Amino acid sequence: xxxxxxxxxxxxxxxxxxxxxxxxxxxxxxxxxxxxxxxxxxxxxxxxxxxxxxxxxxxxxxxxxxxxxxxxxxxxxxxxxxxxxxxxxxxxxxxxxxxxxxxxxxxxxxxxxxxxxxxxxxxxxxxxxxx
Numbered sequence: 001x002x003x004x005x006x007x008x009x010x011x012x013x014x015x016x017x018x019x020x021x022x023x024x025x026x027x028x029x030x031x032x033x034x035x036x037x038x039x040x041x042x043x044x045x046x047x048x049x050x051x052x053x054x055x056x057x058x059x060x061x062x063x064x065x066x067x068x069x070x071x072x073x074x075x076x077x078x079x080x081x082x083x084x085x086x087x088x089x090x091x092x093x094x095x096x097x098x099x100x101x102x103x104x105x106x107x108x109x110x111x112x113x114x115x116x117x118x119x120x121x122x123x124x125x126x127x128x129x130x131x
Contacts, residue, residue, distance in 0.1 A: 004079055005038050005048030007062040013131035014050060014060035020127050026120045028055030034069035041073045041102060070106035079128075086125035089118060 003009060018024050033053045037046030049066050051059040074082075078100050087095065089112070095101040096108050111117045 004076065004083075005046070005062075007048075009131055010038075010048040010050060010060040010062065013048075013128060014057040016127045016130040017050070017052075017057040017124070020123065023120045023123045023127055024055045024057070026055070026116065026123075027052065030116045031055075032117065032120075035066050037063055037066075037068045037071040037105070039063070039071070039073050040079075041075055043073070046071055046073070068105045071104035072106070073102045073104055074100060082125045083128045086122065086129070089122060092122065 032055050034051075036050045036052065038048045038050070039046030046063045046068070049059075049061065049063045049068070050057050051066070074095070078095070082091075092101065093112065096103075096112075101108075111121060
């Protein structure tokens with residue numbers, strides 16, 4: 001596996017995102033569009049960014065100052081753990097409440113309460129494993 005959230009890793013993630021109907025297809029049904037940053041806790045800015053329009057990833061790469069709708073941070077070890085064994089709803093909830101996952105931008109509470117968004121969010125971790 002290449003280094004997480006690098007330009008090439010994000011481009012691979014975009015391809016896998018679009019190939020997964022439980023992710024891109026489910027988000028397309030609700031018209032989900034966002035710019036999502038991914039990175040490590042303690043860093044000033046995210047490392048990678050994914051732009052999603054109507055469920056489909058349309059751009060991906062190293063973060064370059066884009067305005068984010070979501071900015072998700074964890075330790076590198078936590079990201080690796082979840083990529084190796086994707087979390088369920090309870091695991092994500094525990095990670096958020098314990099501070100292992102932080103949303104610098106975005107409303108985790110609103111997202112996790114909406115099953116149309118929560119299911120695809122959980123699915124994104126297994127898609128990361130393919131990037």
